[in-house]
Amino acid sequence: MTGTVGLEPIADGLIRTRGAAVDVAFRVRGEGPAVVLLHGTSANHAVWEPIADRLASSATVIALDQRGHGRSDKPATGYTGPDFAGDVVTVLDALGIERAVVGGHSLGGRNAWLAGALHPERVAGVLSVDYTPYVEATVLDELAERVDGGYRGFAGTAAIEQYLRDRYPRILPAAVRRRARWGYAQRPDGSWWPLADPGAMRQLIHGFRTPWDAEFRDVTAPMASIRGRDSRIVSVAAWEQAVADRPDDRWVVAEDADHYIPEEHPDLVADELERLLPDRNPVLHH
Numbered sequence: 001m002t003g004t005v006g007l008e009p010i011a012d013g014l015i016r017t018r019g020a021a022v023d024v025a026f027r028v029r030g031e032g033p034a035v036v037l038l039h040g041t042s043a044n045h046a047v048w049e050p051i052a053d054r055l056a057s058s059a060t061v062i063a064l065d066q067r068g069h070g071r072s073d074k075p076a077t078g079y080t081g082p083d084f085a086g087d088v089v090t091v092l093d094a095l096g097i098e099r100a101v102v103g104g105h106s107l108g109g110r111n112a113w114l115a116g117a118l119h120p121e122r123v124a125g126v127l128s129v130d131y132t133p134y135v136e137a138t139v140l141d142e143l144a145e146r147v148d149g150g151y152r153g154f155a156g157t158a159a160i161e162q163y164l165r166d167r168y169p170r171i172l173p174a175a176v177r178r179r180a181r182w183g184y185a186q187r188p189d190g191s192w193w194p195l196a197d198p199g200a201m202r203q204l205i206h207g208f209r210t211p212w213d214a215e216f217r218d219v220t221a222p223m224a225s226i227r228g229r230d231s232r233i234v235s236v237a238a239w240e241q242a243v244a245d246r247p248d249d250r251w252v253v254a255e256d257a258d259h260y261i262p263e264e265h266p267d268l269v270a271d272e273l274e275r276l277l278p279d280r281n282p283v284l285h286h
Contacts, residue, residue, distance in 0.1 A: 004019060005017050005018065005019050005020045005090060005093055005094045006018040006019050006094065007094050007095075010025060010071060011071075013027060014026065014027055014045075014065075014071055015027070015028065016071065016072070017090055017091060017094045020090045020094075022067050022072070022073045022075055022078060022083075022087065022090075023072065023073045024064055024065065024066070024067060024072045024073070024087050024090060024091055025045070025064070025065040025070055025071035025072045026045060026062055026063060026064045026065065026091055027045050027052075027062070027063050028060065028061070028062050028095070029052055029053075029056045029060075029061050030052070030055060030056030030057065030058070030059050030060050030061050031056075031059075031060050032057075032058050032059045032060055032277075033058075033059050033060065033100075033101065033124070033277050033278050033279065034059065034060045034062060034092070034095075034097045034099070034100035034101070035055060035059045035060065035061050035062065035100060035101045035102075035103065035273055035277070036062045036063075036064065036088055036091065036092070036100045036101070036102045036103070036115075037051065037052070037061065037062065037063040037064065037103050037104065037108070038064055038066055038084070038088070038102065038103070038104030038105070038107070038108025038109075038111050038112055039063075039064070039065075039066060039069070039104070039105060039106075039107070039108050040104075040105045040106030040107045040108055040109075040260075041106055041107045041143070041147055041196075041201060041204065041205065042069070042147050042150060042183075042194065042196040042201055043069065043105075043179065043183065043196075044065050044069055044070035044179075044182045044183050044195070044196075045063035045064055045065045045070060045182070046063075046178040046179070046181065046182040046183075047105070047175065047178065047179070047262055047263055048061075048063040048262060049063075049178060050174075050266035050267075050270075051262060051266045051269050051270045051273065054266070054267065054270040055270055055273060055274065058274070058277065059101075059273075059277060060097075062091060062095070062100070064087070064088075064091060066084055066087065066107070066108065066111070067079070067083065067084065067087055067200070068196065068197045068200025068201065068203075068204065069195065069196045069197075069200070070182065070183070070195050070196070071195070074197040074199075074200055075200075076199070077203070079200055079203040079204040079207055080207050080210070081110060081111060081114045081207060081210065081212050081215075082114060082118060084107075084111040084114070084204075085111055085114040085115040085118050085119065086118075086119075088100075088102060088111070088115045088119070088122070089115070089119050089122055092122055098122070099121070099122055099123065099124045100122065100123065100124060101123075101124050101125040101126070101127070101273060101276045101277060101278075102115045102116065102123050102125070102126055102127075103126070103127035103128075103129070103269070103272075103273050103276075104127070104128060104129065104131075105129040105130060105131075105260075105261065105262050106129070106130055106131050106233065106259065107131070107204060107208075108129075109127075109128035109129050109130065109131035109225075110128070110131050110133075110208070110212065112126050112127065112128055113126050113128050113212070113215065113216050113219050113223070114212055114215055116219040116220075116221050116223065117212075117215035117216070117218045117219050118215065120219075120220055120221065123219075123221050124221055124222075124276070124278050125221050125222045125223065125224075125276030125277075125278075126219055126221055126222070126223040126224070126276075127223075127224050127225070127226070127269070127272055127273055127276060128223070128224075128225045128226075129225070129226045129261050129262060129269060130226060130227055130228055130231050130233055130234050130259050130260075130261055131233065131234060132216070132225070132234055132238050132239060132241070132242035133211035133212055133213035133216045133241075133242065133245075134211065134213070134237070134238040134241040134242060135208065135233060135234060135235075135238050136235065136237075136238065137209065139232070139233055139235070140205060140208050140209060142232075143205060143208075143233070144202065144205045144206075146167075147201050147205060148198065148201070148202070150163075150167070150194065151193075151194055151196075151198040151201070152193075153187075153191035153192065153193050154184070154191065154192040154193075155190075155191065155192070156192065157180050157181075157184075157192065159192075160180040160184055160192060161176050161177065161180045164176045164179050164180060168260055168263070170257070170258055170260065170264050171260050171263035171264055172263060172264065172266075175260075175263035175264075182195075183195055183196065213245070216242070216245060216246070217245050217246065219246075222276055223246065223249045223250075224249060224250035224251070224252065224272050224275065224276065225242065225249060225250070225251055225252070226252045226253075226254055226261055226268070226269065226272060227239050227251075227252070227253050227254065228253075228254050228257035228258045228259055228260075228261050228264075229253055229254060229255050229256070229257060230256075230257065230258045231257075231258055231259045232258060232259055233259045234259075239251075250272070250275070252268070252272060254268055
């Protein structure tokens with residue numbers, strides 16, 4: 001560990017690294033083995049709140065605003081998979097933590113397996129929620145259009161919440177409120193705008209076109225994946241190709257779920273993270 005990156009508290013109970021090439025905001029709760037949680041495209045750390053609440057009695061839960069999102073830095077460039085995976089190490093170093101289970105949804109799922117492949121000495125387990133290396137180009141085209149369309153101003157939080165309910169019809173009501181609270185900021189003219197940077201979103205979605213499939217196969221830590229049965233992102237074919245790559249992993253299909261599983265079935269995701277905690281699997285985590 002370098003010891004060169006510090007920490008500083010910021011508003012609303014969040015912490016930020018200080019002195020990193022890209023400083024990252026995050027929330028910590030609980031104590032025990034470390035779990036790092038990585039949200040999806042255009043989201044923020046708060047999507048993990050119910051899961052963090054569930055795990056806090058048995059784990060130190062660290063939920064990040066990934067670069068380009070929330071209260072983290074938004075550099076002009078630097079949105080490749082390894083950039084995001086490196087931020088996990090930056091946060092672990094700043095907290096003095098040697099190893100962690102890393103779980104992520106969508107963008108965060110991709111970044112979780114890259115952290116496991118590129119920094120194996122720091123990752124004790126990986127959970128990837130509704131993402132694989134084999135998501136089709138047409139799906140990414142549609143994702144880019146949806147995300148770009150979400151960058152606009154709103155008159156107030158009621159308008160934001162209505163937009164979120166329409167865009168994410170299956171996420172729980174409290175999840176809508178969390179996204180509205182943590183994902184937007186008011187400008188001097190009174191309008192509310194997303195904190196996720198539009199240039200960053202375009203770059204990171206372009207980065208999805210690099211599959212990182214070799215790294216997916218190279219993860220040596222225990223790994224599990226979840227797919228929503230009705231996912232618009234991970235097709236059955238993309239899921240089955242990933243299963244063929246890693247047949248000995250744990251593969252879970254979430255019934256009555258689409259892509260946004262952490263905000264639809266948080267207990268299911270918490271269950272899978274608990275399975276990966278080192279003290280739950282002493283043979284695999286020796």
